[in-house]
Amino acid sequence: MSSSKPLVLLKPEPQLRDRIFTAETLARLNTAFEVIDYEANPDDADFQRRLPEAFAVVGQPALDTAALEAATNLHAIVNVEGNFFPNVDYATAFRNGVRVLGCGTAYSQAVAEYSVGLALDIARSITREDRAARSGSEGLVSESTGDSILLRRASVGLVGFGNLGRATKALLEPFDNTVRVFDPWLPTAILEDAGVIPSTLEETLSQSTFVFVFATATAESEHLLNAEMLSLLPDGARLILVSRAAVVDYDALYERLATGTLHAAIDVWPVEPIPADSPFRGLDNVVISAHRAGGIPEAFESIGEMVCDDLELMKNGLPPARMQLAAPELVGRYRNKPVG
Amino acid sequence: MSSSKPLVLLKPEPQLRDRIFTAETLARLNTAFEVIDYEANPDDADFQRRLPEAFAVVGQPALDTAALEAATNLHAIVNVEGNFFPNVDYATAFRNGVRVLGCGTAYSQAVAEYSVGLALDIARSITREDRAARSGSEGLVSESTGDSILLRRASVGLVGFGNLGRATKALLEPFDNTVRVFDPWLPTAILEDAGVIPSTLEETLSQSTFVFVFATATAESEHLLNAEMLSLLPDGARLILVSRAAVVDYDALYERLATGTLHAAIDVWPVEPIPADSPFRGLDNVVISAHRAGGIPEAFESIGEMVCDDLELMKNGLPPARMQLAAPELVGRYRNKPVG
Amino acid sequence: MSSSKPLVLLKPEPQLRDRIFTAETLARLNTAFEVIDYEANPDDADFQRRLPEAFAVVGQPALDTAALEAATNLHAIVNVEGNFFPNVDYATAFRNGVRVLGCGTAYSQAVAEYSVGLALDIARSITREDRAARSGSEGLVSESTGDSILLRRASVGLVGFGNLGRATKALLEPFDNTVRVFDPWLPTAILEDAGVIPSTLEETLSQSTFVFVFATATAESEHLLNAEMLSLLPDGARLILVSRAAVVDYDALYERLATGTLHAAIDVWPVEPIPADSPFRGLDNVVISAHRAGGIPEAFESIGEMVCDDLELMKNGLPPARMQLAAPELVGRYRNKPVG
Amino acid sequence: MSSSKPLVLLKPEPQLRDRIFTAETLARLNTAFEVIDYEANPDDADFQRRLPEAFAVVGQPALDTAALEAATNLHAIVNVEGNFFPNVDYATAFRNGVRVLGCGTAYSQAVAEYSVGLALDIARSITREDRAARSGSEGLVSESTGDSILLRRASVGLVGFGNLGRATKALLEPFDNTVRVFDPWLPTAILEDAGVIPSTLEETLSQSTFVFVFATATAESEHLLNAEMLSLLPDGARLILVSRAAVVDYDALYERLATGTLHAAIDVWPVEPIPADSPFRGLDNVVISAHRAGGIPEAFESIGEMVCDDLELMKNGLPPARMQLAAPELVGRYRNKPVG
Structure with a gap:
């Protein structure tokens, strides 16, 4: 890789990329980062291979202890769905200084x-x-x-x-x-x-x-x-x-x-x-009402903006400011399920 | 009349007395004033006879020039419906220093x-x-x-x-x-x-x-x-x-x-x-929606409270503070109709 | 006078004309009204002579019963100092439908x-x-x-x-x-x-x-x-x-x-x-603090703006909206003195 | 030690214990925790000896890499002065999951x-x-x-x-x-x-x-x-x-x-x-003004309340809610000095 831009692995499922990223925010993300889009191309082996060099993972993929220990450059796991699922070894993420960010405020x-x-x-x-x-x-x-x-x-x-x-x-x-x-x-x-x-x-x-x-x-x-x-x-x-x-x-x-x-x-x-x-x-x-309270276009699109804002801050050595830091004490206790 | 309480003529039609006065506010009104209730007893001749000694008229009865000139003790015409109808000679009322009060803010x-x-x-x-x-x-x-x-x-x-x-x-x-x-x-x-x-x-x-x-x-x-x-x-x-x-x-x-x-x-x-x-x-x-925006119990009942508050203030030589003073410039221009 | 603009008699003493009117608001006033300035030229006989044709008096000159009865075209007495002095027969003003306006809110x-x-x-x-x-x-x-x-x-x-x-x-x-x-x-x-x-x-x-x-x-x-x-x-x-x-x-x-x-x-x-x-x-x-709370340039200048706004509204047949209507019940009770 | 209460090491210098803890909040702290007060008894060797069993350190004592690595039970370093000084190896604290809490919002x-x-x-x-x-x-x-x-x-x-x-x-x-x-x-x-x-x-x-x-x-x-x-x-x-x-x-x-x-x-x-x-x-x-903006009694006393609130939450397995989490990205960049 000759690019000097930090690497972002984008794997938003069950969220949809184009629901949260407008053309504009997606362009912003691609300007500041090298982005590999696993929604477009769901190659899990490639994801595992890239993880060690990744600056951030955007999405909710499974990240077990081994994966996280291998992800030595990882700065952030950026949840874009709204609920923290138990498919991530959060304890290891926290111990390794990985920011676990939630998008709940978007809704x-x-x-x-x-x-x-x-x-x-x-x-x-x-x-x-x-x-x-x-x-x-x-x-x-x-x-x-x-x-x-x-x-x-x-x-x-x-x-x-x-x-x-x-x-x-x-x-x-x-x-x-x-x-x-x-x-x-x-x-x-x-x-x-x-x-x-x-x-x-x-x-x-x-x-x-x-x-x-x-x-x-x-x-x-x-x-x-x-x-x-x-x-x-x-x-x-x-x-x-x-x-x-x-x-x-x-x-x-x-x-x-x-x-x-x-x-x-x-x-x-x-x-x-x-x-x-x-x-x-x-x-x-x-x-x-059929689960209609939060999932509206403006809410979804604000997730993409939050992701760009916070990854850009972190790239510049500053703390994220828009998304919520997951609390180690709570992240394992939520039993919310993905919606729809 | 041996009573020394100021006289209030109550003629709320098309408003209903019990819609705007709770038992409590009606008792308040009767404590501070001698109240003659023309809803209960619609005797128009009696209303005309009492008018010269009336301190206030509560309601929207017709009050022409002659009636108002005769009402030498009148301090207030208190509208309890929400619209000013053209059945009152407002110019004479204003010239005689009669307060024309509206309840629009109640809604x-x-x-x-x-x-x-x-x-x-x-x-x-x-x-x-x-x-x-x-x-x-x-x-x-x-x-x-x-x-x-x-x-x-x-x-x-x-x-x-x-x-x-x-x-x-x-x-x-x-x-x-x-x-x-x-x-x-x-x-x-x-x-x-x-x-x-x-x-x-x-x-x-x-x-x-x-x-x-x-x-x-x-x-x-x-x-x-x-x-x-x-x-x-x-x-x-x-x-x-x-x-x-x-x-x-x-x-x-x-x-x-x-x-x-x-x-x-x-x-x-x-x-x-x-x-x-x-x-x-x-x-x-x-x-x-069938004209449902304003006419709810709490709004109606606040009219009765406003009437009591302002008549009591006026009885004590103070200006009314809750109801709205009709503007001479505007009171003849409204074309709102009574509701329902 | 061939002018068809309503006549305003300006007699602001003890207020100062140029403290409350900027060049801009004074120009506005002169555009909408014929203004005779008795601060510049304190000719009391002229004031009395003009009063019957005056649309408004701006200031606190003495206006006794006779003066007010003669002022048959008068729509407003516009107080620009902040206190209502007892040199005006307010009862007659109210009976004749003259608006008595106060500038207290300016401060x-x-x-x-x-x-x-x-x-x-x-x-x-x-x-x-x-x-x-x-x-x-x-x-x-x-x-x-x-x-x-x-x-x-x-x-x-x-x-x-x-x-x-x-x-x-x-x-x-x-x-x-x-x-x-x-x-x-x-x-x-x-x-x-x-x-x-x-x-x-x-x-x-x-x-x-x-x-x-x-x-x-x-x-x-x-x-x-x-x-x-x-x-x-x-x-x-x-x-x-x-x-x-x-x-x-x-x-x-x-x-x-x-x-x-x-x-x-x-x-x-x-x-x-x-x-x-x-x-x-x-x-x-x-x-x-030496009576410094209210009398600052922005407060004084807002008086001039209020005067223009309300006189223009009244010229157009609308009620004044910025200054305060004096309450007949209270206007005689204030004992505030002019300041400084 | 037969006590089952978590251990808090209190070493508030340059802050003063009684400036931030009222009798009431100090009693609260002692009720929920075993507190050793090194302001009253500045025995540094004892502090080092107790550190491995400490649940929290309240104050700004020097904590180098070795001290923090030995502090295997440590959940929080609770800053009660307002500025983060460079006498703590924050990186090690974060890696070990130690909450670094600041009291800046108290002021x-x-x-x-x-x-x-x-x-x-x-x-x-x-x-x-x-x-x-x-x-x-x-x-x-x-x-x-x-x-x-x-x-x-x-x-x-x-x-x-x-x-x-x-x-x-x-x-x-x-x-x-x-x-x-x-x-x-x-x-x-x-x-x-x-x-x-x-x-x-x-x-x-x-x-x-x-x-x-x-x-x-x-x-x-x-x-x-x-x-x-x-x-x-x-x-x-x-x-x-x-x-x-x-x-x-x-x-x-x-x-x-x-x-x-x-x-x-x-x-x-x-x-x-x-x-x-x-x-x-x-x-x-x-x-x-001689540095008087923040340091008033109510501000100081709220620090003690914040400390109690957050340590009690953490004792109950919940995240702190009142003090501010230090940002790893920023904690080393501040050059503020202690006051007075």
Whole structure:
């Protein structure tokens, strides 16, 4: 190789190259780096052969201990899907000073806007009344607004205060809510500094009119929202469920929704695509959404920009600034699955 | 009369007394004032007889020159519906030092939240995809998000910057938009102080991805958004139409929507209820809403609170602080109609 | 006169024409109106002669009942100093539909910025330590910061919530304070909507670390902050006193300050200029300021802009939008004096 | 040792234990950890002996390669002073998975508030006019406000956009400034997301009325603000210099200030304490401050809280959340010196 540009191995699967890289960002990447594209040409032997000289791997390929020990020039493993899978020996990566970078923040704004949109939708039954209009049965003014409520000054609960919770909190600023947060991974001071009230899960559910679920899937959070917890939601509450299905007992959720005492907007499902015979499809007090919160063109394209920005910084001896550093303490605990 | 409390004549029609006064606010009103309730007992002769001693009239009864000249003790005409009708001789009221108070701000937050909810809905096709899910044809993740866009940093246009425009602008703060405003009643400095760009109607429509229509109905604003103006909206634009139907040429709007190059959420209609055969009911790129933006319980109840607050202030020799003073220059120009 | 432009009589004294009108705004005024300048040529007989045809009077000349009754074309009395003096028969003006406009908001931003600057100064003893440095006795780092406190999350009290209080509250937003307000002219809902806690004067003083005084001078507010009230301020409190001297008992204030348990920044004084032998000049825990909060070039020049904007609106049949409408209930109650 | 609590070695020098730990936080630390206090008992041999079993070192003791290789149980080196000194073999620490934590954010709010206070001070010459009042030569109202300017809508430049720049930007939000930032370590998107304009140093200086210097001292930033750069500041500009003295050529700064065309507030000095004969002491257009921006009681005490919070999180297998992770790329490049 006569090129003096650092080598980037691009293997974005299950992500798609052209979904995250526009022509412009791909050109930027190729300008600053020698890029070998294994989506176009999936030659695994070549990937293994090049690894020792690679500056960065962009994607989620399997990287076991031996591969990482051989990758003596590796500076970064750049995840472009959003979840950290267990096919990488992260401990070895960290010990060797390899940056493990995540792109989760690329989706945060999209998810936050969608979540607030869902909250306002079920606060005012926008979707329900549009459906009614399609059958000519809509109610004019007060005939259909009797259960409408303001978001302003409502009590809000956030289950989880990572990227998604923070981005959503930012959008809620003008609504002057009392915001309770349950997040067992964060100390009180972090939450207080963010202007929210550190709370137990029970307090968060029982004291909030709007509840947003943003919890990540771990062994501890499986069915965190079970029948007992769901029963704490006040009558008339609005539940916005965007992340993660594993956190909720959907049978219990259906039971509560069937009573009509709860409005919900649901974007994640235990089985996706949503089964044709899912009983949720028949509920009038639910907005049904098929995992649409984060994966929009602007979010995907920001991943490519983040990758370029951070690899260029690292090439110049500076720390990455846009993507998130994986935490050694957490990277093995996520049980999120790739989407779609 | 042995009572020393000032007299309030309550004649809220077409508003309903119990929609705007909770038991609590009605009790407050009765504590501070002698209240004669002409909704319960619609005796017009009695109303005319009491008028000379009345401190305030709450409602929209006809008050001609003679009635107002006779009302020598009158301090306030308190409109509780939201529109100023031409059944009052406002000039005489102003000359006699009668405060003419409007309750329009009571609806502002409800309309603003609804408007932002509609904007986020059509940015992300929430309602459309819920409808799809009801027929089992929804698209998972990227299959249905190809035309989804962020509100963040989008260019926004506001047609009209009165109470509704301002309340909506406040909710948009976290979205970091460039906001253009067309409002011929306001000087440049007011708009610049509010952080928006003073613009012509043409600029507002042609430069904005999200356009909110909040214009009041006057002779000048009739069919302001005609075919030519609507053609300025960029392909892919989102139009949120909440006030007032008279401002828009609906035939032209239908034509543009039928091309599929525009997403819209429509809350006001030239004829209400919406005719059963309205062709809008069949459009997939439209959210249909039956004049639901402002009239929600919390908005109605805030009217009663405003009335109590301001009448109590005036009783104590202070100026009203919550309701809006009608402007003599404008009060005769509105052509808004009562709703429902 | 063959001119068809409406007539404006300009008599700004004690304000100065060129302090409030730049060449540009004066040209604007002359373009839209025929302007007769009585500062340049103080001919009172001419003023009285022209009054019947005048569209607006800009300034604070005496206008008694007879003058106002004769001014049959008068649309506005435009106060350009900041205080409403008792030399105008306001009742007649209101009855005749004359707009009485005040320019108080022109100073709000200047006063608010100055007030926050003073608060941060005495929170951190910036001025005191600069003085120390001039004599070579400053303390490095911790030697002089032992009594420094953050504004962030501090409890704040505002005495008065008119233009100045609101403008200051806006600047405090990022500091995340608990803000108590004492303002007997405003109902609870106004204060709650503004995000502050409606409070008694006693609560406001005793519960706040930073107290800003913005009360207007009336019969009721004279020496509102007397020895007893001042004694409620906690030890270590910061008092920012920018409006109005009549509200405070300065002897009592001096006594409290002399104990060293209070830090203060004082911009208004019972006698101005501040007497040479004022004992306040010797206090190290005070920032001394000679009525400097509002009267800065940008504030003065905004008055001229407001005048042009609102007179142009009124010429076009629209209500004024920038200046403040005087309240008939209050205009006679102010006892503020002209400054300097 | 029969204790099962993880071992913390506390060696805060040059920081003081009781400045950063209140009785309460020290008790918290002792509850969760076995703490050996080497400030109370500076036994270096004991420190070396205990290191292999230590969970964390709190302080800045020298830790060379051998010490770190022996510290096989070490999870964190917790810097409690604010600067990373070159007495630690950071590369070995990172390779061994030791978290290197910094407390710089503890000072951010204090510095930001002080910086805004200084900016408002020199915008309005608060300190200068207080000094004048002490000699009886103050000017009333317009006599001393001719060079006063608003911060609102002023153009602002930030040299450096780390913790201090961001915290200051947050406080400026209500002032609606155009903010330019020069920070060569950050990509454009980070700055744009923060609502500032990425700029060269030349643009930042020449286009800004208020310039805040927050640059860290490195080889590259030494005398970044030399005579040529300082000459770019517009006449009447306000310079707020809080970090770091090495970044500025003070001789050139004095020359510019002596012309009277610049106002400055200076908190850091090439030699500290400020020499008694420093010519800056005689400048009337300068606020002199003796390194007082960050080191206030609330800032110091938050360090102790951060230490407790993060060590407790790490004890529970969670990542630290409050202190800042040192970047391997940068930790060796800082040339900041300990203060005072």
